[in-house]
Amino acid sequence: MTSASSQMVADTAEKLFSEHVSVNSLRDAEAGRWAEALWCALEDNGLTTALVLESEGGIGATWGDAFTIALAAGRHRAPVPLPETMTAAWLIAASGITPPPGPLSLIDDDHEFTFTQGFVTGKCSNVPWGRNASAVFVANKSLVLISSQKQWQPDINIAGEPRDTIVLDAFPVLSSELGNADRPSLVRLAGAAMRSAQMAGGMARAVELAIEHAGIRQQFGRPISKFQAIQHMLAEAAAKCAMARIAAEIAFKTMDNSPRNIATAEFEIATAKIVCGEAVERVTDIVHEVHGAIGFTEEHELHFITRRLWSWRDEFGAESFWAERLGENILKRGAQKLWPDLTARDIATP
Amino acid sequence: MYKVISSIKIRAMLKINLPPGSLPPNAEKLRSEVRDFLAKHLSDYSSAARAKSWAGSDPAFSELLGQQGWIGMTWPSKYGGAERSALERYVVLEEMLAAGAPVAAHWIADRQSGPLLLNFGTEKQRQKILPAICRGHSYFCIGMSEPNSGSDLASIRTKGVKTKNGWQINGSKLWTSKAHIAHYMIALVRTAPPNPKNRHAGLSQFIIDMKRPGITIRPIRNIAGDDMFNEVFFEDLVVPNDMLVGREGEGWSQVTAELALERSGPERYLSSYQLLYELVSELSINPKERNAIGVGRLVAHLATLRQMSMAVAVILEDGRSPELEAAFVKEAGVAFEQGIPSVAHDLVGRSILLGAGNFDQVMAYVTQAARSFSLRGGTREIVRGIIARGLGLR
Ligand SMILES: Cc1cc2nc3c(=O)[nH]c(=O)nc-3n(C[C@H](O)[C@H](O)[C@H](O)COP(=O)(O)OP(=O)(O)OC[C@H]3O[C@@H](n4cnc5c(N)ncnc54)[C@H](O)[C@@H]3O)c2cc1C
Numbered sequence: 001m002t003s004a005s006s007q008m009v010a011d012t013a014e015k016l017f018s019e020h021v022s023v024n025s026l027r028d029a030e031a032g033r034w035a036e037a038l039w040c041a042l043e044d045n046g047l048t049t050a051l052v053l054e055s056e057g058g059i060g061a062t063w064g065d066a067f068t069i070a071l072a073a074g075r076h077r078a079p080v081p082l083p084e085t086m087t088a089a090w091l092i093a094a095s096g097i098t099p100p101p102g103p104l105s106l107i108d109d110d111h112e113f114t115f116t117q118g119f120v121t122g123k124c125s126n127v128p129w130g131r132n133a134s135a136v137f138v139a140n141k142s143l144v145l146i147s148s149q150k151q152w153q154p155d156i157n158i159a160g161e162p163r164d165t166i167v168l169d170a171f172p173v174l175s176s177e178l179g180n181a182d183r184p185s186l187v188r189l190a191g192a193a194m195r196s197a198q199m200a201g202g203m204a205r206a207v208e209l210a211i212e213h214a215g216i217r218q219q220f221g222r223p224i225s226k227f228q229a230i231q232h233m234l235a236e237a238a239a240k241c242a243m244a245r246i247a248a249e250i251a252f253k254t255m256d257n258s259p260r261n262i263a264t265a266e267f268e269i270a271t272a273k274i275v276c277g278e279a280v281e282r283v284t285d286i287v288h289e290v291h292g293a294i295g296f297t298e299e300h301e302l303h304f305i306t307r308r309l310w311s312w313r314d315e316f317g318a319e320s321f322w323a324e325r326l327g328e329n330i331l332k333r334g335a336q337k338l339w340p341d342l343t344a345r346d347i348a349t350p
Numbered sequence: 351m352y353k354v355i356s357s358i359k360i361r362a363m364l365k366i367n368l369p370p371g372s373l374p375p376n377a378e379k380l381r382s383e384v385r386d387f388l389a390k391h392l393s394d395y396s397s398a399a400r401a402k403s404w405a406g407s408d409p410a411f412s413e414l415l416g417q418q419g420w421i422g423m424t425w426p427s428k429y430g431g432a433e434r435s436a437l438e439r440y441v442v443l444e445e446m447l448a449a450g451a452p453v454a455a456h457w458i459a460d461r462q463s464g465p466l467l468l469n470f471g472t473e474k475q476r477q478k479i480l481p482a483i484c485r486g487h488s489y490f491c492i493g494m495s496e497p498n499s500g501s502d503l504a505s506i507r508t509k510g511v512k513t514k515n516g517w518q519i520n521g522s523k524l525w526t527s528k529a530h531i532a533h534y535m536i537a538l539v540r541t542a543p544p545n546p547k548n549r550h551a552g553l554s555q556f557i558i559d560m561k562r563p564g565i566t567i568r569p570i571r572n573i574a575g576d577d578m579f580n581e582v583f584f585e586d587l588v589v590p591n592d593m594l595v596g597r598e599g600e601g602w603s604q605v606t607a608e609l610a611l612e613r614s615g616p617e618r619y620l621s622s623y624q625l626l627y628e629l630v631s632e633l634s635i636n637p638k639e640r641n642a643i644g645v646g647r648l649v650a651h652l653a654t655l656r657q658m659s660m661a662v663a664v665i666l667e668d669g670r671s672p673e674l675e676a677a678f679v680k681e682a683g684v685a686f687e688q689g690i691p692s693v694a695h696d697l698v699g700r701s702i703l704l705g706a707g708n709f710d711q712v713m714a715y716v717t718q719a720a721r722s723f724s725l726r727g728g729t730r731e732i733v734r735g736i737i738a739r740g741l742g743l744r
Contacts, residue, residue, distance in 0.1 A: 023357050204364045211741055212360055231738035232731065238741055239681040242366045246661065247654040250370050267653070274650035299354040320643050327646030331637040335630040339448040339623075342653060343381065346373050 009050065009061055010068040016041045017076035026304045029079030030160040034132055039080050039103065047082065049099060051090035057098065058089070063193075063259060067252035070194045071245075074201030074312075077304050079161070081105055081129040083194035088137040091186060094260060097143065097175055102134035108316055109139050109188045119170040120144060125155065126315075130164030135174070139185040145174045159307035182263065184317065184325075189262050189269050191316030193255065196248040196272035199312050203241045203276075203283045206305045210234060210287040217292070230290055237286040240279040247275040254345075267345055270322035277313035284309055362742060368675055370657055371664035377441050384445040387418060392449060397708035400450025401624045401715040404617045405578055407454035407531060409486075415453070416486025421460050424667075425468060429476055430484030436667035440616065440660055447620040454528055459483045461615060462608045463490035463536050466555075470596035470604055475557065479534070493523040493537035493558070493582065494605065500525075501732050503538070504549045504602065508584065510539040510556065516590040517541075517556065519564075522583045527726075529567050529580040532560055538601050553601030557593045564588065574718040607671060612727050614662040614676035619655040619683030621723055622690040625716040626652070628709040629694045644697045651686050659683065674740035680733050684724045691717040 020038035029035050042048055051066055052058020061069075070083045081103050088104035105128050107113075113122035120138070127136060131152045135145045146152075146166070153165040184192075211234060214225035224230050251272035254265040262269070284306045288295050295302040313319065330338060391414060392400075399406060415421050423439040425431025446453050464483050467476050482488035499506045508521025519539060529535065535558040542552030558565070564587030569577040596604060626648060633641040659679050665672040694713055702710045702717075724730040738744050 204366070205360070208360045208362070208364050209358055211362070211364075211743065212358055214743065225743045228731075228735070231743045232734040234741060234743060235677075235681065235734035235737035238364060238366075238737055239678045241364060242368055242675070242678040243651075243654050243658060243682050245366055246368050246370060246657050247650075250654075250657050253370060270646070271650040271653050274647055275654050278647070294352070294354060297354060299356075301358060319647065323643040323646030323650065324639055325642075325646065326649055327642030327644065328637060330630060330645050330649055331634045331642055334634050335627045338627060338630055338649070342649070342656070343444075345653070346377070 005059075006062070006065050006068070009047070009059070009065045010072070012045050013047060013069045013072040016045060016047070017072055017078055021076045021078055023301045023304065026077060026079055026301075035079050038078065042080065042082055043101075048085045048103075049089045049093075051086050052093040052099060056093045058093065063252040063255040063262070064249075066194075067197050067249055070197035071201035071248070074198030074308075075205045077202065077205075077308055081133070083198060084128050084191075087187070087190040087194060088135070090190070091137050092135075092143055095143070095175065100135045100145065103129055103132050105129055105133040105136045106187045106191055107136050107138040108191060109183055109185050111138065113138060113168070115173065116170075118173050120168050120173050121170050123165065123167045125165040126157075126163045127152075127166060128315075129162045130166055131162055136166075137187060139187050143173070143175045144168075144171065146171075157311040159304075159311045161308070161311065163311075184263075184266070186262060188316050189266060190255075192273040192322065193248070193251045193262075193265075193269045195312045195315050196244070196251060196269070196276040199276040199280060199309055200241070200245040200248045202305045202309050202312070203237075203244055203279060206283060206287040206302065206309070207234065207237050207241055209302055209305070210237070210290040213291050213295075224290070233286045233290060237283045240283050244272075244276040244279045247272040267326070270317075270326050273317060273322045274319045274326070277319040280309045280313045365674065365740065366678075367665070367672070368658055368661040368678070369664070371437060371660045373437050373441065373660075374435055377438060380438055381441050381445060384420075384442055387414075388445065388449045388451060392451060395450070395452075397450075397624065397628060398711040398715065399452070401712040402452070402454075402576070402719075403447060403450055403621045403624065404453050404457050405527075405576065405719070406450070406452040407528065408452035409455050409489075409531070411452050412456040412486035412489075414486070415456065416484060419484075421456050421486050422464055422480060422484035425464060425480060425484065429468075430481035432484075436663045437660065440663045444616040444620065444656070447616055448623055450624045455489050455531060456483065456486050457617075458492060458528070458532075459488060459490040459534075462492070462611050463534070465611060466536060466595065466604060466608055467557075469607065470600070471557075472592065474592060475595075479557070482533075488534065489528065489532045491526050491529045491532035491535045491560075493526055493529075493535045495525045496522060497524050497581075501729055503605070504553070505544075506538060506540055506553070508537065508539050510541045510554065510589070512541075513588070516588050517594065519556070519558075519584045519587040519589055522581060524581050525570075525579045526582050527579045529560070529582050530569055530577070534559060535582070536595065538605060541598055541601075550602035552599060553605075554598050555595040555601045555604050556589050557595060558587070558589055559593075562587060562589075572719075573721065574715055606673075609728065610671050610673050610676045611666070613680040613733070614659055614666070614672065616656070616659055618680050618727075619652065619659065619686050622687040622716050622720060624712050625690050625694060628712045629690070629697070632698060632709045641697050644693055648686075648690065648693060655679070655683050655686055674737060677733050677736045677740065680727065681730070681737060684730065684733075688720045688723045691720050 046059040049058040050061040054060040085104045089099035092099040111124035251268040254268040255262045419432040422431040510517045541554040566583040568581045
């Protein structure tokens with residue numbers, strides 16, 4: 001895709017989210033209503049299959065474009081599985097199958113499925129929007145078409161986003177043995193990158209809300225933004241946002257180096273998930289502190305971001321999962337390799 | 351009754367202008383040249399010495415770097431520079447820091463005094479001074495802070511008075527790093543009485559030849575036992591007219607431009623790199639899960655800060671002044687490098703004895719030195735104030 005069309009994708013995402021996501025629609029979503037209008041708009045504009053090649057019916061966006069879309073989805077708290085669908089459609093198309101229409105979801109690496117001759121048996125929880133999904137992509141392994149909603153036991157995360165449990169007993173698999181069996185799977189890798197971008201976008205918005213609030217709220221006869229303690233907290237949070245954003249952006253840029261085998265970008269993806277996930281702690285502390293009690297109310301919109309941030313940092317591998325992988329490798333390679341290994345990653349950056 | 355704004359209109363999006371930069375194609379070749387050079391010249395340089403990072407100096411080493419063309423790398427060739435890009439320079443700097451090379455002698459001249467003269471100096475000043483910096487023969491120190499002026503830099507009292515022989519300067523500078531080996535100081539001096547309406551007016555910068563009569567230097571030992579910084583006294587020091595930098599009264603804007611250079615380089619997150627190196631060595635023997643997680647977290651931060659700092663180098667090269675972005679690097683970078691001793695303490699968790707091995711010696715030094723990381727170059731609080739202004743809060 002050209003940079004002009006990349007800009008178009010970014011603008012489209014921003015526009016659709018601004019039009020369709022509001023505090024009211026977020027409340028509706030939390031009450032369990034599927035955001036049909038938003039979803040149709042995203043689908044009509046090709047964003048759900050953004051990562052699928054043009055020859056395969058998608059728009060052939062880069063991972064860099066996907067970063068922009070996921071960042072915007074996070075910023076706007078889009079209550080739909082767009083990052084999941086983009087990723088699943090990419091995985092499915094890469095396996096030579098046309099992605100089924102409708103929302104798709106991902107099954108992360110910690111499932112308890114067993115596959116035997118075209119059938120799957122087992123249980124998996126924490127599947128994003130499972131109840132709405134027309135199909136789920138299981139780790140590296142298989143595509144499972146699930147038309148009936150009967151298999152799903154609904155559950156939700158801290159933010160009230162659907163995170164459902166599925167129990168399958170010899171359920172037919174549409175296609176199995178896709179990709180390889182490596183761990184972390186492509187699902188976990190892409191999922192971690194997507195959540196990093198969403199966190200970066202969500203944290204930026206949380207800080208924007210806090211800056212806005214600090215300028216309006218008056219105490220002791222002046223806006224609280226005039227108090228140095230408030231300024232310093234927000235400065236710290238903004239620096240964390242800057243770090244989170246560049247970490248996530250670098251991850252997607254590195255994925256573009258070998259777009260079909262994103263496992264080569266594991267270092268950058270792990271880095272992004274660690275940096276973004278860690279930043280959530282201080283950023284959410286700070287934005288709530290700055291808002292005072294009003295930010296603790298259901299009525300105020302701050303929690304629509306912060307509760308998501310607390311959920312997203314756990315998904316597709318928490319910081320400790322990725323840090324252990326990075327650290328294990330570093331300790332195995334030894335101190336002398338640490339710096340050369342780090343700078344050697346640049347060659348992979350276009 | 352309380353009222354919640356049902357949907358908040360965000361008037362200003364958070365400004366983060368840090369597009370990831372990529373290294374030029376020849377960067378890897380340059381990097382391996384630098385590594386070969388360092389392997390050759392620092393083969394018997396101890397871990398304890400490397401721990402000093404960019405506070406350790408060795409004039410002979412600076413001269414060798416000058417011969418390589420690695421000082422003043424981006425400057426015009428007519429002043430002895432190598433006309434290379436900011437990112438090539440970045441590669442050289444980060445390799446020096448990763449190796450713990452003794453770069454302090456020329457560091458300030460290369461980082462900020464030379465660029466100051468390129469921006470504001472006269473042709474005569476440039477021709478006289480820049481080639482010697484590039485050769486690794488001429489060192490600078492920064493005379494900003496004073497006994498009564500630290501964070502509040504505009505309150506300085508060192509005074510310059512115009513006389514028929516030049517500027518007569520009286521007063522003193524404090525915490526002046528490396529004044530005892532520097533050939534020149536860039537001194538911020540009050541050249542007009544304070545103006546309560548404009549605190550930043552009436553300040554000028556001078557190039558002071560440290561050999562001139564009227565200068566006394568008193569070393570000050572720091573908590574880590576180094577004689578790194580000094581107090582410098584001026585008594586009826588006479589500075590020739592042609593050693594004024596730029597125009598009289600422009601000192602404040604010059605200082606502001608310098609500080610962006612001072613705040614965003616790789617030295618703002620690599621000062622403790624030797625401790626990370628020794629920590630990885632120490633834990634490699636015992637790679638349990640907790641240690642892996644601790645090290646993994648540190649390296650994720652290191653990799654990200656490096657990208658942030660390189661992004662600022664690109665913005666600087668484009669001729670823009672990334673004041674907010676440079677402050678982001680300093681805020682986040684200093685938190686990282688200052689935090690490494692605590693992580694090491696947590697993971698290793700035993701007494702540190704100076705007679706023991708490399709880890710202990712480096713840990714002892716960095717634990718103490720790290721206190722200064724959030725002070726030098728403007729304190730954490732001052733940096734947060736700059737960010738807050740960039741965010742529109744003040
Ligand atoms: C290792 C080292 C090397 C240095 N090298 C040089 C050098 O080469 N040249 C040079 O000129 N200077 C140098 N300095 C000095 C350095 O720039 C000052 O230490 C720094 O600007 C702070 O000034 P101060 O130490 O007087 O502290 P103060 O300004 O007295 O600050 C003390 C505390 O008060 C806080 N504070 C002050 N004002 C405010 C405010 N408005 N709001 C909130 N908090 C505030 C500070 O953040 C700090 O926590 C060096 C310092 C160190 C530690």
